[in-house]
Amino acid sequence: MSDIVEIKEIMKMIPHRYPFLMIDRVVDVVKGASAIGLKNVTMNEPYFQGHFPGHPVMPGVLIVEAMAQTAAVLVVKTQEDAAGKVVYFTSIDGAKFRKPVFPGDQLHIKVTVLQNRGPVWKFSCVAEVGGKKVTEGTITAMIMDEKAGNA
Secondary structure (H helix, E strand, C coil): CEECHHHHHHHHHHCCCCCCCCCCCEEEECCCCCCEEECCCCCCCCCHHHCCCCCCCCHHHHHHHHHHHHHHHHHHHHHHCCEEEECCCCCCCCEEEECCCCCEEEEEEEEEEEEEECCCCEEEEEEECCCCCEEEEEEEEEEHHHHHHCC
């Protein structure tokens, strides 16, 4: 069953807040399988002041973070016992940055579950703008008790 997660629900599911909340909506959620995150890239983003003045480009690391946040929403949406837990991004493999992302672009972040073993999840991730691949990689994440992360 496909689902949509609006921004208010995203903010209940993951701890990120502006200016580090990198997704605006998650659509086409298929629990345990896949999701598509949306990020409307605007000139108002604070990182454009320094990346790069006169030639604003979204930093690749923030595109990867948007992928991780989309994956985290999918994990929380899938796991019924996710209350009081946080999804930690643990690795990125095979990251490739194919085209720059500019203000005015809308990122479509496609995450697909490759593997789930207990608390560890692995995802294939692709970010597109206008149907063209801009970034891709394989992300691993782990869901754990929020208090356990404070050690």
